[in-house]
Structures are given as structure tokens and as C-alpha cells.
Amino acid sequence: MKNYKILVFLFGLLLFILAGCGGGSEEEATGTATAGEDIENATELTMWTFVELHMEFFTDAANRWNEENPDRPIHLKAETYPYDQMHNNLLLALQSGKGAPDIADIEIGRFPNFLEGEPQLHAMNEYVEPEIENFVKSRFDIYAKDGNYYGMPTHVGASVMYYNKEILEEAGVDPDSILTWDDFVEAGKQVTEKTDSVMFNSFPGDYLPFWQMVSQQDSDFIDTEGNITINNQENLRALELLKEMQDLGISEVAPGGEPHAEEYYQYMNEGGAAAIAMPAWYMGRFTDYMTDLEGKMVVRPLPAFEEGGKRSAGMGGTGTVVTNQTEHETLAKDFLAYAKLSKEANIKLWTVLGFDPPRHDVWDDPAVLEENKFFRYFGDDIFDTLTDIKDEINAVNITENTPAIATELNTNTLNNILRDGAQTPEEGLKSAQEAVESQIE
Numbered sequence: 270m271k272n273y274k275i276l277v278f279l280f281g282l283l284l285f286i287l288a289g290c291g292g293g294s295e296e297e298a299t300g301t302a303t304a305g306e307d308i309e310n311a312t313e314l315t316m317w318t319f320v321e322l323h324m325e326f327f328t329d330a331a332n333r334w335n336e337e338n339p340d341r342p343i344h345l346k347a348e349t350y351p352y353d354q355m356h357n358n359l360l361l362a363l364q365s366g367k368g369a370p371d372i373a374d375i376e377i378g379r380f381p382n383f384l385e386g387e388p389q390l391h392a393m394n395e396y397v398e399p400e401i402e403n404f405v406k407s408r409f410d411i412y413a414k415d416g417n418y419y420g421m422p423t424h425v426g427a428s429v430m431y432y433n434k435e436i437l438e439e440a441g442v443d444p445d446s447i448l449t450w451d452d453f454v455e456a457g458k459q460v461t462e463k464t465d466s467v468m469f470n471s472f473p474g475d476y477l478p479f480w481q482m483v484s485q486q487d488s489d490f491i492d493t494e495g496n497i498t499i500n501n502q503e504n505l506r507a508l509e510l511l512k513e514m515q516d517l518g519i520s521e522v523a524p525g526g527e528p529h530a531e532e533y534y535q536y537m538n539e540g541g542a543a544a545i546a547m548p549a550w551y552m553g554r555f556t557d558y559m560t561d562l563e564g565k566m567v568v569r570p571l572p573a574f575e576e577g578g579k580r581s582a583g584m585g586g587t588g589t590v591v592t593n594q595t596e597h598e599t600l601a602k603d604f605l606a607y608a609k610l611s612k613e614a615n616i617k618l619w620t621v622l623g624f625d626p627p628r629h630d631v632w633d634d635p636a637v638l639e640e641n642k643f644f645r646y647f648g649d650d651i652f653d654t655l656t657d658i659k660d661e662i663n664a665v666n667i668t669e670n671t672p673a674i675a676t677e678l679n680t681n682t683l684n685n686i687l688r689d690g691a692q693t694p695e696e697g698l699k700s701a702q703e704a705v706e707s708q709i710e
Contacts, residue, residue, distance in 0.1 A: 300324065300349045304331035311335070311344040312597055314604065315370040317359060319352045323374055323423070323587070326621050330608035343604060352376070363389040363592060371595040372605055375420060377411060377586040381668050384414045391591040391598060392417035396606035403630040405583070407664035412588035420588020421609035424624035426548040427655055427662055428481040428571055428582040431555070431647075435565045436466045436543040444569050450510055453544075453572040457519030460543050468519040468543050470533075471511050471687045474526035476678040477584055478546055482507035484582035484663045486574055490674045491666040497705050499674065500698035506574070508694040512686060522688055534558040546571055548584040549625040549655065556646050563646045570658045581658040583665065629659050673708050677701045 302324045305311045318324050324347040331345035348370075350358070356379045362368035363383070375383055383390060397409060397418040405425050412420025432444040440460040447453050457468030472478050483489060488503035498504070514520035521542075524532035528547055537545070538559040545551075555562060570580035589609055591601045608614050615626035616636045623643060631637055632652040638644075643651060682701040685692040692700065 299351065302328045302347045303345060304328040304347075305335050305342055305344040308335060308342040308344065311342040312600055313344045313346060314372060314595075314597060314601055316345060316347040316372040316374075317355055317370045318347065318349050318374040319355045319376065320374070320587070321349045322622055324349050326617065327372075327608055329617065329621060330614060331604070333613070334604055334607055341600065341603075343600065345604075356382075359383075359592075363594070367594065369592040369594040371597065371601045372589060372591055374423075374587050374589050375412075377588065377667055378671060380412055380420060380588055381671070383590070384419070385669075388414060388417075388419055389593045390419045391593055391595075391602060392419060393421060393591070393602060393606065394418055396602065396610055397421075400610055400628075404627050405629055405659055405662055407583055407662050408586065408627045410664040411583075411586065411667060412590075420590050421605055422627045423587040423589070423609070423622075424550055424585075424618060425627050425655070425659075425662060426550060426583045426585045427625055427658060428485070428546060428548050428584055429654060429658075430544055430546050430569050430571050431551070432567050432569060433466075433540065433543045433562065433565055434567050436460060436464055436540060439464045440543070444567055447569070447572055449576060449578075450572045450574055454514060454517070454519065457514065457543075458517070461519050464543075466540050466543050467521050469514055470523035470542050470545065471515060471520055471683075472523050472527050473683040473686075473688045474530075474679055475528060476675060476683060478528065479507060479511065479678070479683065480665070481546055481548075481571065481582040481584060482510070482574075484584075484665055485571055485579040485661070487579070487663060489666045490678075491668055491670060493666060495666075495668055495670075497670065497674070497702060497709075499678075499705060500695075500702040505694055505698055508686065508698060512694055515687065526688070529554065531558075538562060549651075550585065550623075552643050552647065552651075553623050556642050566647050568647050568651050568654050570654060570661075579661040579663065581661045583662045625655055629656065632656055670705065670709050673705050674701075677704050 300321050316327055327347050328345060331343055335342045359369060359373055360382055394417060401409065408422035408425060409418050412418065434444060437444055440463040442456045442459055447456050460466060460468045483504050486503040488501060490499050492498050524530065524536045528545065538561045555566060573580050589605060591605055595601045612631050615628035615631045616634060618624045618626045619637050632655055678701060682697045686694055686697040
């Protein structure tokens with residue numbers, strides 16, 4: 270029981286580590302929304318989520334469904350609960366065999382819990398397989414088991430580099446000339462020499478930026494067999510690069526220690542650094558919290574570790590599922606496919622939520638390319654970048670041991686190496702490997 274409570278607490282921490290499906294305080298989110306309640310003989314479907322904007326997205330989909338399917342109307346009752354409460358209650362309901370909704374959102378860090386044993390979820394293969402060539406396939410793999418697709422993705426979470434073109438221009442650097450991390454380091458030397466900014470930052474309090482650099486090398490902290498691989502050579506290479514950039518003076522520890530800190534937003538807003546590597550969903554952090562940078566930022570691929578190497582990674586996510594307790598399996602699955610897999614649905618993921626749609630064949634759709642706050646802020650070539658890297662996005666390995674790894678890296682490893690200098694990258698990763706392995710024995 271003690272270990273279970275610890276795991277619940279640690280999973281809660283993933284809200285801050287893997288959050289990619291909304292800004293603000295999801296822990297405090299509560300609310301209800303309905304669609305189709307005034308339609309006679311509509312079939313009631315219930316939904317649980319932990320992000321209020323997702324609830325609005327699904328009620329919008331339900332209203333469109335009812336307009337297009339008057340012979341099969343639905344009355345959608347969507348409810349938003351705090352992150353931990355929703356996931357814990359959903360897991361208990363599925364384990365007990367009663368009390369679960371028809372449809373639910375499950376955050377990527379919690380998804381492995383729902384795949385243990387025989388998943389109490391309905392597979393969506395008949396909807397996914399005919400369309401999967403139109404999607405970034407790795408986004409389905411993270412919600413799959415034994416060839417069955419259970420979670421319908423909410424975004425790609427494609428990692429990109431955000432460059433402050435004003436700073437780079439002052440330094441005489443063309444962002445399109447930065448193809449590899451070696452190029453990035455050389456550009457950083459020019460930035461620090463010719464401007465008052467640094468090139469980059471490290472984030473000891475959030476391992477996601479480090480994880481991106483790990484993933485783009487086809488590596489991870491857990492391998493496909495579930496083995497802990499924190500201290501492998503690719504991971505060491507990424508961490509040594511972060512440390513090297515600090516030692517060269519082209520990077521510094523970010524104010525607040527993580528990319529969602531108010532101190533960091535202010536620092537970037539004032540031109541503190543020329544670049545940050547984060548997923549595409551981080552665009553909303555810029556538009557909401559770094560408003561002075563509008564028109565100054567551009568979105569480009571991550572630098573590769575070597576020419577021809579991967580220039581992105583897939584970070585964060587939420588998979589939407591149909592539970593096996595629904596009394597309306599076909600209708601619930603048809604609606605979920607409509608809401609998450611159709612072209613119109615993926616356009617809405619961008620226009621309603623501002624997320625990079627996992628269905629890449631809408632990235633050049635006129636409805637997606639209509640002017641909005643993101644194009645005004647970053648320019649009109651966002652989807653050119655995403656199209657360029659769409660085949661370079663790995664799926665990450667999430668298991669029940671992910672929270673222990675996240676906590677060890679955020680609490681000890683990255684601080685010891687990047688902030689305090691108490692350990693070398695090799696020593697730090699070796700200690701992290703041993704610490705996590707001792708916790709899960």
C-alpha cells in the first residue's frame with residue numbers, strides 16, 4: 270500500500286513533466302459541458318477528461334456529429350476532474366467493473382497502468398488501420414499493446430527549436446544554416462560574442478528538454494523490453510553536450526530551472542537567450558506569456574547529432590479511449606473516430622486547441638493555414654517545418670517506472686550536473702541508473 274501511494278504521488282508529478290495538452294493549472298480544473306441534451310431520443314455518452322479545453326473540443330465535435338448524423342444523435346455529458354482524481358477514479362472503476370464513463374482521456378504518463386494485464390478498453394483498429402498512413406504512426410504506438418490501438422492521440426508533440434531571429438540577425442547567424450548540434454554550438458559562440466544574450470539554456474528541474482535530445486538519437490531511458498537504460502552512451506552524449514555548452518558559456522541554467530517557470534518567461538521575453546528546444550505545443554506558452562517576442566520567433570527542426578540524423582522527437586500526449594463498460598460500443602467508437610481521426614477533427618485540434626495535428630495530411634489544408642495567433646507570432650512556415658520532420662519523430666517508452674526516472678533526474682541528476690557541478694555527466698547517469706534500479710527491485 271505504501272508503494273502504491275508513492276507511485277500515485279509520482280505520477281502526479283508527470284503533469285508538470287509531460288504536460289503538453291494545455292496550459293494553466295490542470296490539477297484544479299473541474300467542470301461539466303453537454304451537447305445534444307435537447308435532441309429527442311439522443312443516446313447519452315459520458316466522457317471524463319482532466320483538461321477543460323479538451324471538454325470543449327469534444328462538445329464541439331458532438332454538435333458537429335449531431336448535425337451530420339441526425340439518425341444517430343448523441344447527448345454528450347463531458348466532465349473535467351483534477352488530474353490525479355480523474356486517473357485514479359478511472360483506474361479503480363475499470364478494475365472494479367463499474368462506474369467508468371463511455372469515453373475518457375488518459376495522459377501518456379498514466380497510460381501504462383491501463384494496459385496492464387487485459388486492457389479494459391476497446392481496441393480501435395478497424396478505424397485506425399485504414400487511416401494510419403495519413404498519421405504520424407509513432408503517436409499511436411505509445412497507446413498500443415499486442416497490435417491493438419487503444420488511445421486516439423491528441424497531438425504530435427513534435428519537438429522543434431524556437432529561435433529568436435532578432436538576436437541571431439544581430440550575431441550574423443542564419444537559423445537555416447544550423448543543421449547539426451556542432452553548427453548550433455558554433456552559432457552560439459557568435460551569439461555570445463556579438464550580443465548580450467546566450468544561445469541556450471539548461472533546465473535542471475525538467476528532464477523533458479534533455480529527453481528530446483535522447484530520443485532523437487533513437488535512445489530512451491527505458492528500452493522496448495522494459496530495461497532501465499539511463500546511463501547508455503547516447504544519453505551520456507546528450508548530457509555531455511548540455512554540459513559542454515554551459516562550460517563554453519553559450520548556455521546557462523534557466524531562471525526558475527524549468528521551461529514553465531514565470532522567471533523563465535520574463536527572461537526570454539527580455540531576450541535572455543536566442544533559442545529553446547521544446548515540443549510544438551509550447552507555442553502556446555510563447556503566445557500567452559512572452560508576448561513581446563511576437564514576430565521575432567521562428568520554428569525550425571532540432572539540430573541533428575550528425576548529418577542525416579533525426580531532427581525531432583515526440584513529447585507529451587493524451588490518448589482518448591472507449592472503455593469496456595460502455596453500453597453503446599459501436600456508437601462510442603464511431604464518435605471517437607469522428608472526433609479524433611477524421612480530417613475535420615484534426616483541423617479542429619489546431620484551430621480549437623492550437624495543437625500540431627497527428628494527421629499530417631491536413632498540415633497543408635487551407636483551413637489549417639488560415640491566419641491565427643500562432644502564424645502571426647511565428648510566421649507562416651510552421652507546418653513547413655513539421656512536414657519536414659514528420660518521419661523523424663520517435664515514440665518514447667513509457668512504463669510504470671517512468672515516474673521514478675523522472676523524479677530522480679529532476680531532483681538529483683540534472684541539478685548535480687548542470688546546476689551544482691557536483692558530478693560529471695557519466696557519474697550522474699550512473700548514479701541515476703543505480704538509484705532507479707534499487708527503487709524498483
